[in-house]
Amino acid sequence: MNVLLTRPLLQVKELQSMVLKSGNKPLFFPTLKLNPIDAKAEKSHYDVVIFISANAVEHGLKILKTMSYHQIFAVGSATARKLSENDTKIDDFPRENASSEALLALDSVNCLHHKIILIFRGRGRGGRETLKQGLIKQDNQVEYVEVYERVSHDINSLHYQSLNEFLLSNEGIISITSIDSMKSLLEISSQILDINKLKNYLLVVLSDRIKTYVNSIGFDKVLVTPNASDNGIISVLTNLNTLDKSVKSS
Structure with missing residues (x-):
């Protein structure tokens, strides 16, 4: 077929x-095709960084190397594998399902409170805010860094x-x-x-x-x-x- x-x-x-x-x-x-964005994070240190996709890892590692952080999370196994392939230690990721909801449900993420968090993601045509809003409800300060954009091929x-x-x-x-x-x-x-x-x-x-x-x-x-x-x-x-x-x- x-x-x-x-x-x-x-x-x-x-x-x-x-x-x-x-x-x-x-x-x-x-x-789609992916175009890198010449981006930079607002701060030099974050309590937590989160990668929302393997593409975010590919285009965001250069920025990650310029900052310090305590914990790092991935939205799913493919993203976690991409980080591991680039010698980056991961604290946790959802094993069963790659989604913002699954990430928020992890005990290791659910216990995050009063943290400064940076999310690496791409720029799309109307992205979801589920992860950011979930983390804000836990009294965290959340920022984005958009490291690539998806455009029509x-x-x-x-x-x-x-x-x-x-x-x-x-x-x-x-x-x-x-x-x-x-x-x-x-x-x-x-x-x-x-x-x-x-x-x-x-x-x-x-x-x-x-x-x-x-x-x-x-x-x-x-x-x-x-x-x-x-x-x-x-x-x-x-x-x-x-x-x-x-x-x-x-």
Whole structure:
């Protein structure tokens, strides 16, 4: 089965390999690109720093090295792994689910009070404030440093090629990893075809929040991954493949 991969090209190699191993065909359709921001933190010392994504780690480590801090947290396992790969010790992160809610639920985060906290994140088109507001409720002072921005990818021949091949089959899966990615998918696709054609295909998304958004714009065939990771995407593909084989053999 064809799987349309919408992540930035520089971040999709591992997922591409996993999709191939699962017996499906990956098609590249980059919806976003990441541009670094020449940013700096307001202070030289923070009690706590939090990285909201692996991208924030990649673009924020240079700033981290210019400051001192007592504790460091990651929003999920992929972000924590990126920190570890860069020899940065992590105090804690949610093991089961990568989300602001899961991070706030950790005992090690729930006990933070009267701390000065810096959150490393990207600049998107309407980011969530869940983590910041949750920390403020615990009487913490919270600041952001935005170290990259997500912008829509320029349309090119790869988009035409992948979309044309994807539409050759009535079956196919579109992988969506963020609301920004979905918005850009529609922006790019609308220059190629009637986007209503895409509503016939199954979307695999990383969270209930993304599902709520895509449902609101008319996409009804949606499955949410068990966790917000590449493994979560592959587990859905594997289950679909198993179900398809079972139906065909019955």
